[in-house]
Structures are given as structure tokens and as C-alpha cells.
Amino acid sequence: MKRIGVLISGRGTNLQALIDAQQQDRLGAEIAVVISNKSKAYGLERARTANISTEIVTKKTHPVREEHDKRVVEILKQYNVDIVVLAGYMRLITEHLIKPFENKIINIHPSLLPAFPGIDAQQQALDYGVKITGCTTHVVTIEMDAGPIILQEYVPIFDTDTRDTLAERILEKEHEILVETVQLLSEGKIHIQGRRTKINGE
Ligand code: GRF
Numbered sequence: 001m002k003r004i005g006v007l008i009s010g011r012g013t014n015l016q017a018l019i020d021a022q023q024q025d026r027l028g029a030e031i032a033v034v035i036s037n038k039s040k041a042y043g044l045e046r047a048r049t050a051n052i053s054t055e056i057v058t059k060k061t062h063p064v065r066e067e068h069d070k071r072v073v074e075i076l077k078q079y080n081v082d083i084v085v086l087a088g089y090m091r092l093i094t095e096h097l098i099k100p101f102e103n104k105i106i107n108i109h110p111s112l113l114p115a116f117p118g119i120d121a122q123q124q125a126l127d128y129g130v131k132i133t134g135c136t137t138h139v140v141t142i143e144m145d146a147g148p149i150i151l152q153e154y155v156p157i158f159d160t161d162t163r164d165t166l167a168e169r170i171l172e173k174e175h176e177i178l179v180e181t182v183q184l185l186s187e188g189k190i191h192i193q194g195r196r197t198k199i200n201g202e
Helices: 013-023 042-049 065-078 095-101 121-128 163-186
Strands: 002-008 029-036 053-056 083-086 105-109 132-139 149-156 190-193 196-199
Touching (some): 002 013, 002 042, 002 065, 013 029, 013 042, 013 163, 042 053, 083 163, 095 105, 105 163, 121 132, 121 163, 132 163
Parallel strands (some): 002 083, 029 053
Antiparallel strands (some): 105 132, 132 149
16 A cells, blocks of 8 residues: 655645545555644644654754755655655745655645646635636646646636635535545556646546
């Protein structure tokens, strides 16, 4: 069974979706460790409750970005991690993390990429006035929110939506496609061909 390392920065509802799937034997993988760059991230509590090992690597303990990522890699190797999931990890990552886990790091982003990369994609979508947004899972490359797309799900925007009501509806879909992406990846069903990914059985 593949071993997953989950990187978080905050409340960790995406992490919780992975934990729930694991507990219901739907993940097809085991969460080996949760690493947070924020010592007070609520996601750490979720991991502890599920008896999953946690580690903290912060800007304070590792002020130099490269050293930070090297430490994260050290931990991931220590836990024999095969696949890394960025689940609300609000930190830019460097080659030092990407190289050792090339094509094995995935991210969940709350928009239909390549629209609205970066911070607060939900507000960006509202400000732009699009009628449909959604979420994307993708392979992580050095360029932010720009790696090959794995899965996407759409979410309509209603006239009455605020940033928070929209974010909440997108989040439900995030949880679904993140779990599905980890399942597919664990089963070796995702093949990367340039910018495109091919999923077995499609
Ligand atoms: C999600 O919307 C994720 O797509 C974004 O940050 C949020 C994290 O939420 N990058 P959570 O910590 O998983 O609840």
C-alpha cells in the first residue's frame, strides 16, 4: 500500500476527507505523516485524533526556504512516503522538495485552473464575474498552480453567493476529487504525458 505524506497549514478539512476515506478503507493508501508549517494548525489535531504521526517545520525553526524543504524531505523519507499531498499548504515549495518526489506531489486548488491561480481563488472568481468555477487537482511543478491537471470538478456561482458560501460549496467538491486523485495515484492509474494526464479506464 502506498504511503502518503500530507502537508498542511490550517484547518485541514481536506486532510479530514483523506482520514475519513482511509478509515472507511476507501483511500487505498495509508497516511504515514502529516507535516504542518504552522504549529497551531487545527489539522494537526485532526491527525492526532486519528493516531497519525505529526511533524512541525516552521519559518521560525527553518527560516531559509531551501533548508525548510530539505527538512520536510528528510521527514518524508523517514516515514517512507511515496506520495505527497499538499492539502491547503500555504507555502511556496522549492526544487529541494520537488526533485526527490518528482511527479509524486499533488495539490488541490479551489478554482478551475488555469483560471485564478494563487491566493483566494474563490474571491478572484467572484470579482471576475465568472458563472462557473470549481476545483482542480494537479501535479506539483516548480511553477505555482501550473502542473499537469489530474481531476477537475465544476461549481456554479449564484447571484447570492458570498466568498464564504462559494468557498464552502467548492470545498465539498475538493474533498471528493482529492480523495479520488489519491486513490487513482495509489493504484498507479495516472500517467503523465507532457501537460496532459491520462487516467486508466477512462
Ligand atoms: C482549500 O480551499 C484548498 O484548496 C486551499 O486552501 C483550502 C484549505 O482548506 N488551497 P483545508 O485546510 O483543507 O480545510
